[in-house]
Amino acid sequence: MKYQSQKVALAYFACAMILFAAQVTFGLVLGYIYVAPNFLSELLPFNIARMIHTNALVVWLLLGFFGASYYLIPEETERELHSPKLAYIQLVLLMVGASAAVIGYLFRIHEGREFLEQPLWVKLGIVVAALIFLYNVTMTVLQGRKTVITNVLLLGLWGIALFFLFSLYNPANLTVDKMYWWYVVHIWVEGVWELVMASVLAFMMLKLTGVDREVVEKWLYVIVALALFTGLLGTGHHYYWIGTPGYWQWIGSIFSALEILPFFAMVMFTFVMVWKGRREHPNKAALLWALGCSVLAFFGAGVWGFMHTLAPMNYYTHGTQVTAAHGHLAFFGAYVSMNLAIITYAMPYLLGRRPYNQVLNMASFWLMASGMSFMTFTLTFAGVVQTHLQRVLGQGFMDVQDQLSLFYWMRLGSGVVVVLGALLFIYATFVPRREVIETVNPAAAPAE
Amino acid sequence: MAKKGLPGNSLIWILIVSEVLVFALGLVAFLVMRLLHLREFQAASHLLHAGAGTLSMALLLTSGYLAAIAQSNSQQGGQSRSRLLLILAALLGVLFLALKAMEYSDLWNRGVAFEGSQFFTLYALITGFHAAHVAFGTGLLLVVSLRPTLEHVEPSVAFWHMVDLVWVLVFPVLYLVPR
Numbered sequence: 001m002k003y004q005s006q007k008v009a010l011a012y013f014a015c016a017m018i019l020f021a022a023q024v025t026f027g028l029v030l031g032y033i034y035v036a037p038n039f040l041s042e043l044l045p046f047n048i049a050r051m052i053h054t055n056a057l058v059v060w061l062l063l064g065f066f067g068a069s070y071y072l073i074p075e076e077t078e079r080e081l082h083s084p085k086l087a088y089i090q091l092v093l094l095m096v097g098a099s100a101a102v103i104g105y106l107f108r109i110h111e112g113r114e115f116l117e118q119p120l121w122v123k124l125g126i127v128v129a130a131l132i133f134l135y136n137v138t139m140t141v142l143q144g145r146k147t148v149i150t151n152v153l154l155l156g157l158w159g160i161a162l163f164f165l166f167s168l169y170n171p172a173n174l175t176v177d178k179m180y181w182w183y184v185v186h187i188w189v190e191g192v193w194e195l196v197m198a199s200v201l202a203f204m205m206l207k208l209t210g211v212d213r214e215v216v217e218k219w220l221y222v223i224v225a226l227a228l229f230t231g232l233l234g235t236g237h238h239y240y241w242i243g244t245p246g247y248w249q250w251i252g253s254i255f256s257a258l259e260i261l262p263f264f265a266m267v268m269f270t271f272v273m274v275w276k277g278r279r280e281h282p283n284k285a286a287l288l289w290a291l292g293c294s295v296l297a298f299f300g301a302g303v304w305g306f307m308h309t310l311a312p313m314n315y316y317t318h319g320t321q322v323t324a325a326h327g328h329l330a331f332f333g334a335y336v337s338m339n340l341a342i343i344t345y346a347m348p349y350l351l352g353r354r355p356y357n358q359v360l361n362m363a364s365f366w367l368m369a370s371g372m373s374f375m376t377f378t379l380t381f382a383g384v385v386q387t388h389l390q391r392v393l394g395q396g397f398m399d400v401q402d403q404l405s406l407f408y409w410m411r412l413g414s415g416v417v418v419v420l421g422a423l424l425f426i427y428a429t430f431v432p433r434r435e436v437i438e439t440v441n442p443a444a445a446p447a448e
Numbered sequence: 449m450a451k452k453g454l455p456g457n458s459l460i461w462i463l464i465v466s467e468v469l470v471f472a473l474g475l476v477a478f479l480v481m482r483l484l485h486l487r488e489f490q491a492a493s494h495l496l497h498a499g500a501g502t503l504s505m506a507l508l509l510t511s512g513y514l515a516a517i518a519q520s521n522s523q524q525g526g527q528s529r530s531r532l533l534l535i536l537a538a539l540l541g542v543l544f545l546a547l548k549a550m551e552y553s554d555l556w557n558r559g560v561a562f563e564g565s566q567f568f569t570l571y572a573l574i575t576g577f578h579a580a581h582v583a584f585g586t587g588l589l590l591v592v593s594l595r596p597t598l599e600h601v602e603p604s605v606a607f608w609h610m611v612d613l614v615w616v617l618v619f620p621v622l623y624l625v626p627r
Contacts, residue, residue, distance in 0.1 A: 222459070225462050229463070229466050230466070246563060246564075246569060247562075250569065250570065250573055253477075254473045258470065
């Protein structure tokens with residue numbers, strides 16, 4: 001850690017990991033409800049548990065983005081953060097808002113708009129926190145060295161805040177409502193979040209492989225250009241069946257079919273950098289997560305997205321378990337892995353230790369990655385069977401669900417593996433192995 | 449004049465390749481839909497004006513030629529000549545857009561709805577998307593004509609050639625495929 005204010009990231013990462021644990025635990029509950037539908041049906045109905053599962057995911061990923069920004073921006077701009085105090089205030093605001101939202105959900109207080117269920121005052125709190133954050137990081141960047149990595153990161157972060165504003169607009173017309181709803185949901189995950197992901201990966205490649213900055217920057221430009229070119233009009237693949245004009249089927253199909261390109265570019269980028277790299281960085285676990293991130297994102301977001309993105313295909317698969325399969329691997333591959341990668345990279349520096357518990361951390365990668373992949377396969381098969389029975393043969397929704405129970409049991413099993421992997425990760429990164437630390441030569445540590 | 453690598457900024461080539469991919473997918477979609485709805489497409493294609501399409505192509509190719517000469521002028525330091533040529537090339541782009549607007553309004557007046565017919569939905573999307581690029585490219589040529597250094601001119605002209613190349617591909621598929 002070169003700059004004292006980078007320490008802010010530690011608090012963000014810790015809060016993110018608490019919510020991560022909560023998110024996967026609720027995921028497990030949901031997986032169990034799928035096989036035993038009356039489980040907790042009075043106390044914690046499925047829709048409420050799902051809200052917590054998805055909201056906790058989004059909030060902890062954002063906390064991870066914020067933490068990553070607070071960690072890498074001082075290093076990139078070569079100066080301390082504008083105000084560490086504001087950063088802590090922002091974190092308190094976000095955590096109070098998030099906890100209040102979750103408690104509210106348990107008492108059935110929510111706005112009912114999928115993923116954006118937060119009551120209005122929580123949304124406004126998020127906007128205030130976002131403004132504090134943007135003020136803080138933008139001031140830091142303006143006063144310091146400007147790099148392509150910080151520019152792209154800022155573009156992504158400003159985009160996140162800007163597009164979130166559409167969540168405040170809830171028109172009565174259901175079609176218009178959905179159009180703007182996707183401005184938040186789609187343009188976040190298939191637009192501006194990709195910019196954050198690419199810049200954080202670029203930062204890690206720079207540090208882990210020692211490849212020249214100019215080379216990394218060139219790749220970053222290519223990835224950003226592809227992400228925005230395909231992702232913005234790719235929003236059209238959500239406009240097929242919501243009441244918008246038919247030409248969206250063409251715009252959505254064509255542009256979203258190309259959305260696989262930025263993800264492919266990220267795979268190429270990370271692997272080429274590692275091949276070209278001259279540096280042997282001791283944090284092998286961080287490198288594993290970074291490479292795993294680009295590969296799993298390519299499959300989860302790219303390949304699994306493409307499988308049902310063309311309008312004639314989506315006509316049948318829309319809203320089946322195929323979507324759930326895609327959603328799970330895409331979020332895990334792209335954004336969960338990216339956050340866990342930067343956390344794995346930053347934690348030794350934040351705690352002033354050498355990289356520790358590499359084996360446990362890497363084991364947690366393989367546990368989570370294989371668990372999520374197996375979950376994706378089971379849900380994909382479930383989705384294919386469901387599509388045929390329900391959409392082609394026209395059987396009733398619940399009759400079909402009964403026939404899918406084998407897949408849901410297997411999904412529950414893979415969910416258990418993922419939860420174990422998540423807990424192992426948190427242990428491996430936050431609880432250092434003391435005997436290793438004692439042997440560290442004080443003159444050589446902390447490594448930088 | 450032999451140069452190493454691609455002329456202009458490498459990012460413009462990412463854009464050009466992406467654009468070409470989009471138009472290629474659009475044309476493939478058009479041809480597949482034509483196979484599926486042959487009668488409708490044959491009937492509808494008679495409403496298009498092949499003469500206007502040919503004239504459009506002549507305008508764009510001439511414009512591309514002028515832009516290419518502008519670029520070699522910039523390369524040899526003839527900036528004022530390059531500026532004039534770029535403005536002329538942009539003017540031809542404006543003429544193309546005017547012709548396109550006439551075509552659209554003619555179709556509109558003959559009662560063609562761009563929604564509801566697969567042919568005209570795709571026609572409007574492909575040519576509309578192309579026209580948007582002509583408009584953008586025209587603006588780009590005018591902007592770089594303010595300071596026509598090779599560094600500015602090269603990527604813009606590369607983009608402009610992509611725009612006329614796309615029309616060369618779009619025109620026969622939409623207007624000329626045996627009716």
